Amino acid sequence: MLELLDWRRRVSEMYAHIRAAGDDPAAWQYFRTTRDDLFANHSQTPLAEDQRAVFSGVPYFEYDPAYRVIAPVDDDVPHDIIEGEIGADGHIRLKRIGRVTFTLPTGTGTLQLYWILGYGGGIFLPFGDATNGESTYSAGRYLYDTIKGADLGVTEDGLVLDFNYAYHPSCAYHYRWVCPLAPPENKLDFPIPAGEKLLRLV
16 A cells, blocks of 8 residues: 555656646656656556566657646536446546536537545546547546546636646556546547557557
């Protein structure tokens, strides 16, 4: 458990650095370098041993500042609860708490924000887009999972949506993981060519 604590601490420190850096692209390079190190060398890596043996880095789309936007949060939404099973981790309950609408070079979309119910809670923002099944994982990616430290921050104008930091859930790397995925209401019909691409390990 101490190894897992260390993993989460290092992820939290990484995101604290990103928030402090604002829109500085150098923070994205730091993000990539830090994650590659965790994947390659940490005991809590989502990769299996045979995958680590051939791992040379997580692939990404090129950094594009146009895919970083600040979106006001609209909390006038039905606060429905979504429930699901996540394997050995048991049952997960997500409560819709708001939505964000934003415009990117490839389209305008709306994503629902969820609060993970349980002790402490946390904001969760999974999403799917038209790159899924081709250059990204078929079930989508994450932008926020604050329980695990993935927190890009807020400004006076709203929530930071920097899709250059979009990343895959652990289940995209190996079948032994079971993860909460993007609900149908968070599937966008346009591509977001930013953030992490599908890792293909032979």
